[in-house]
Amino acid sequence: MTARAPYAGVAIAVPVTEPYVRYSIRSAHWFVASVLAKLLQQSGLEKLAIDGLCVSSFLLAPDSAVGLTQNLGMSPRWLDHVPMGGASAVVALRRAARAVQAGDADVVACIAGDTNHVDSFRATLGNFSQFARDAVYPYGAGGPNASFAFLTDYYMRTTGAQRADFGKLCVAQRDNALSNPLALFKQRLTLEQYLVARPIAVPLHLYDCVMPCAGGEGVLVMSTDRAQSLRLPYVNLLGAIERHNAYPEDPIQMRGGWAVDRDDLYAQAGLGPADMDLLELYDDYPVINAMQLEDLGFCAKGEAPQFIRKNTFTTTGTMPLNTSGGQLSVGQAGAAGGYLGLVEAVRQLTGQPLGEAVPNARHALVSGFGMINYDRGLCSGALVLSRGDA
Amino acid sequence: MRTRLPLLPPAHRSRVALGMTAAAAEGRFELQRCAACDAVQYPPRETCHRCLSDRLHWQLVGGGGELISHTSVLHSHDPYFRERVPWRLGLVKLDCGPVLVVHLHGDVAPAPQRLRVGAWLDRAGTAVLVGLPEKDVPNMADDRQLRELTCDPKFRKVLVTDGKTAVGQALVSALAQAGADLIWVGHSEPWKHVAGLAAVANLPQVTLLPLDVTNARSVAETAAEIGAKVDILVNTAEFHRAQGIASRHGTEVARAEMDVNYFGLLRLAQEFGPAMRARAADGPTSATAWVNLLSIFALSNFPAHGTFSASKAAALSLAQCLRAEMQPAGLRVINLFPGPIDDEWNQLLPPPKIAPAAIAKAVIAALRDGVEDVYPGDVAEEWRARFRDNPKVLERELAAS
Numbered sequence: 167m168t169a170r171a172p173y174a175g176v177a178i179a180v181p182v183t184e185p186y187v188r189y190s191i192r193s194a195h196w197f198v199a200s201v202l203a204k205l206l207q208q209s210g211l212e213k214l215a216i217d218g219l220c221v222s223s224f225l226l227a228p229d230s231a232v233g234l235t236q237n238l239g240m241s242p243r244w245l246d247h248v249p250m251g252g253a254s255a256v257v258a259l260r261r262a263a264r265a266v267q268a269g270d271a272d273v274v275a276c277i278a279g280d281t282n283h284v285d286s287f288r289a290t291l292g293n294f295s296q297f298a299r300d301a302v303y304p305y306g307a308g309g310p311n312a313s314f315a316f317l318t319d320y321y322m323r324t325t326g327a328q329r330a331d332f333g334k335l336c337v338a339q340r341d342n343a344l345s346n347p348l349a350l351f352k353q354r355l356t357l358e359q360y361l362v363a364r365p366i367a368v369p370l371h372l373y374d375c376v377m378p379c380a381g382g383e384g385v386l387v388m389s390t391d392r393a394q395s396l397r398l399p400y401v402n403l404l405g406a407i408e409r410h411n412a413y414p415e416d417p418i419q420m421r422g423g424w425a426v427d428r429d430d431l432y433a434q435a436g437l438g439p440a441d442m443d444l445l446e447l448y449d450d451y452p453v454i455n456a457m458q459l460e461d462l463g464f465c466a467k468g469e470a471p472q473f474i475r476k477n478t479f480t481t482t483g484t485m486p487l488n489t490s491g492g493q494l495s496v497g498q499a500g501a502a503g504g505y506l507g508l509v510e511a512v513r514q515l516t517g518q519p520l521g522e523a524v525p526n527a528r529h530a531l532v533s534g535f536g537m538i539n540y541d542r543g544l545c546s547g548a549l550v551l552s553r554g555d556a
Numbered sequence: 557m558r559t560r561l562p563l564l565p566p567a568h569r570s571r572v573a574l575g576m577t578a579a580a581a582e583g584r585f586e587l588q589r590c591a592a593c594d595a596v597q598y599p600p601r602e603t604c605h606r607c608l609s610d611r612l613h614w615q616l617v618g619g620g621g622e623l624i625s626h627t628s629v630l631h632s633h634d635p636y637f638r639e640r641v642p643w644r645l646g647l648v649k650l651d652c653g654p655v656l657v658v659h660l661h662g663d664v665a666p667a668p669q670r671l672r673v674g675a676w677l678d679r680a681g682t683a684v685l686v687g688l689p690e691k692d693v694p695n696m697a698d699d700r701q702l703r704e705l706t707c708d709p710k711f712r713k714v715l716v717t718d719g720k721t722a723v724g725q726a727l728v729s730a731l732a733q734a735g736a737d738l739i740w741v742g743h744s745e746p747w748k749h750v751a752g753l754a755a756v757a758n759l760p761q762v763t764l765l766p767l768d769v770t771n772a773r774s775v776a777e778t779a780a781e782i783g784a785k786v787d788i789l790v791n792t793a794e795f796h797r798a799q800g801i802a803s804r805h806g807t808e809v810a811r812a813e814m815d816v817n818y819f820g821l822l823r824l825a826q827e828f829g830p831a832m833r834a835r836a837a838d839g840p841t842s843a844t845a846w847v848n849l850l851s852i853f854a855l856s857n858f859p860a861h862g863t864f865s866a867s868k869a870a871a872l873s874l875a876q877c878l879r880a881e882m883q884p885a886g887l888r889v890i891n892l893f894p895g896p897i898d899d900e901w902n903q904l905l906p907p908p909k910i911a912p913a914a915i916a917k918a919v920i921a922a923l924r925d926g927v928e929d930v931y932p933g934d935v936a937e938e939w940r941a942r943f944r945d946n947p948k949v950l951e952r953e954l955a956a957s
Contacts, residue, residue: 287633288633288634291633292566292568292633292634296570296599296601297599299566299568299569299570300569300570300573300599300600301573301598301599301600301656301657302657303566303634304565304566304567304569304678304682304684305645305657305658305659305684305685306629306632306634306637306641306643306645306659307565307566307632307633307634307636307637308627308629308631308632308633308637308643308645309633311629311631312627312629312645315627315629316625316626316627316645316647317625319625319626319627319667320624320625320647320667323667323668364630365628365630366629366630366631367627367628367629367630367631368627368628368630368642369627370627417624417649417655418624418625418647418649418655540599540657541647541655541657
C-alpha cells in the first residue's frame with residue numbers, strides 16, 4: 167500500500183455550535199444556515215471567502231448540499247455532501263483537508279445540522295435504509311435502541327461487562343456536561359439513578375440511550391498560513407482513518423473499522439493511544455464507547471470493562487472522555503451528533519472550552535461511528551488532532 | 557368500554573422483499589439463493605452480495621440457526637407495537653449463512669441457543685421471521701407474539717356456512733377437536749334430512765342455524781344474529797355439477813353454481829365482513845380469519861367440470877378483493893385449492909381424490925400457521941407445481957385429460 171501523505175499545513179479552526187433544543191419548528195436548513203452565520207461571525211470572513219462547503223444532515227430532503235448553495239447564497243468551487251451520520255465529521259475532515267492541501271478550496275466550511283420535530287425521529291426510523299425498512303423496523307420498531315440492545319447483550323455476555331460499567335461512563339459524561347452551558351441535561355446523574363432507570367430495550371435502560379434533539383455544529387478547514395493571518399486559534403490534523411462495512415463476516419458487531427486501520431492512524435500521527443490527552447468517542451450508547459476503547463488500542467479486546475473500572479473519564483480526571491458531556495448528556499442533534507466530539511476537541515485544544523478545561527491538552531482523539539443500515543454500524547473513522555503550532 | 561381499533565405492524569417493503577411474503581403465504585420459508593455462486597442472502601436485494609450476479613432465486617432454506625443475542629423492547633415508535641410491548645426480538649445466525657433479526661418466541665431460552673426460524677405472515681399480511689424453540693414445547697401456539705401471526709381456532713367462535721356436505725361436517729369435527737369455543741353450523745333447507753348432520757349437531761360446541769347463501773335475506777338475518785360474534789368464518793357452501801359447455805343445454809346449472817360459489821361468497825362478505833373487520837382487535841379472541849373453499853380448477857379450467865371451474869375462478873377473483881378489503885383490519889383470508897374431493901359429485905373421477913377429513917385438517921393447519929393459500933393433497937400440489945412451472949402447458953394438459 168502506498169504510504170499516506172501527511173495532512174501537513176491543514177488547520178481546523180472556529181468551532182461553533184448552534185445550541186441544542188429538544189424540539190424545533192425550524193428546518194434542517196435553518197440549523198445549517200445558523201452554523202454558517204456563526205462561522206462567518208467568529209472568523210471575520212465574508213461569505214464569498216468560503217469557497218468550499220461540506221454538509222451533513224439527515225433531514226435536508228428533498229434538498230442536498232447542492233440546493234443549499236442557492237439557499238445560502240454561496241458559490242463554492244468545492245462541494246461535498248457526507249450523509250454518514252455519526253461518522254460525518256471524520257469523513258468530512260479527511261476530504262476537506264485534502265481539498266485545502268491540493269488548493270481545490272481555500273476555506274471549507276464543514277457543517278452538520280438537523281432539526282427535530284415532534285414526530286420526525288419516528289419518520290426517519292421507518293425509512294432509514296432499504297434494509298431497515300424491509301428487515302428491522304417491522305420487528306418491534308424499536309429503532310437504534312433495539313439494534314444496540316443486541317450488541318450490548320452480546321458484549322456483556324462475552325466480556326463480563328456489568329451495567330455498572332456502562333453506568334460509570336454515563337455518570338462521568340454527565341459530570342462533564344454540568345459545566346457545559348449548551349448541554350440539554352443539567353442535572354447530576356448518580357449511578358443509583360442510572361441503575362434503577364426504566365428499561366427501554368433490555369439490557370438498555372433510559373440513560374443508555376441518546377436523546378434526539380435539534381442543533382448544529384461546524385468548523386472551518388483552511389491552511390495554517392491562512393489561519394495565522396486571520397489570527398484564528400487552530401488545531402492540526404495529524405492522522406485520519408475511515409472504513410465502511412468492516413468485518414462483514416462477523417455474525418454480530420464486536421469490533422468496528424477502527425481495529426482494521428488504527429495502526430495506520432497512529433503511524434500517520436506519529437503518536438499512540440498513551441499520548442492522547444482527551445478522547446471524544448462517538449457515544450450514542452455506552453457499549454460503543456467500550457468497543458472503541460478496545461479497537462482504538464486503549465486496552466485489549468474484551469478488556470474495556472476493566473479499563474473503565476480503572477479510570478474516571480472526567481474532564482479533570484484520568485482519561486478525559488467526551489468532555490462536553492457527549493451525546494448522552496448533550497443530546498443527539500441528528501448528523502450534528504457526529505460533529506459534537508470534533509467541535510469539542512477543537513475547543514479544548516485551542517484553549518476555548520465552553521465548560522471545564524482539560525489541563526494541558528495537546529493531543530486529542532476524535533472518533534465517528536454511524537449508520538445502522540441493518541444489524542450493525544457501517545461507518546467508522548477517527549482523527550488525531552494536536553494543538554496548533556502557531 | 558370501546559372495542560380497540562385494529563392496528564397493523566409496519567407493512568411497507570421494497571418489491572424485492574415481497575418475495576419472502578409470496579413464499580410465506582403458502583407456508584414456506586424461502587430466502588434468496590444465488591444461482592451463480594450459491595450464496596444465501598438476507599435482507600433481500602436485487603444482486604448477489606458476493607458475486608454481483610442477478611440470477612437470484614427464492615428457495616427453501618433450513619431454519620436451523622443460533623440465537624446470538626436477544627432483547628425485549630419496552631419502547632416502540634410504532635402504535636401497533638406500543639400496544640403490545642414488551643416485545644421479544646432475537647438476532648440469529650442461520651446455519652446457511654445470513655444474520656436475521658427475528659420476532660422471538662417466549663420459550664426460546666436466552667442466547668447462545670439453538671433455535672429454528674420460519675417465515676410467517678403478520679397482521680399486515682407481510683412476511684416476518686420468527687425464532688422458535690428448536691423442538692416443540694407444550695402449548696407453543698399460545699405464545700402471545702406467535703398468536704399475533706396465527707388464526708388459531710383454539711378459544712374462538714367459528715361459523716361453518718354449510719354443515720350438510722361431507723367437507724362441512726369434517727370441518728366441524730376438526731374445529732371442535734382444535735379447541736374452538738363455539739361452532740355455528742349453517743344448513744339450508746332444514747327440513748331435509750342429511751346423513752351425518754345429527755352427529756355433528758350433537759357436539760357440545762355446535763349450534764345449528766338455518767342459512768342459505770343463495771338467499772340474501774337468510775344471510776342478512778344470520779349475520780344480524782351472530783355476525784358480531786364470529787371470529788372465523790369458513791365458507792364450505794358449494795354447488796358442483798360435472799360437464800362443460802357443449803354437453804349441457806342452457807345456463808340454469810351454471811347460474812346455480814355461480815349463485816352459490818360466487819354470489820354466495822359475495823352475500824356473506826357483504827353481511828359478515830363489516831362486523832368482523834370491526835372486531836379484528838377485540839382482545840385475544842378477536843375476529844381473525846375468513847376461509848374459502850375454492851378448487852384447484854380456479855387456477856386453470858378443467859373442461860370436464862368446466863362451468864364449475866369458471867364459478868371457482870370467479871370466486872377466487874372475488875376472494876382476492878375480499879382479502880384486500882380485510883387487510884386493513886388485519887383479517888386473514890385463507891383460500892383452499894383442493895383437487896377433486898372424494899364426494900358424490902366426483903364419483904366418476906378416478907383417484908387420487910382428497911378425503912373431506914384431509915381438507916378439514918388442512919384448514920386447521922392453515923389457521924394455526926396463518927397461511928394464506930393452501931393446496932391440500934397430492935393432486936392439488938401437483939397441479940400447483942405444473943401451474944407455477946408453465947400455466948399455458950397446464951391449460952393444454954387439462955384440455956387433454
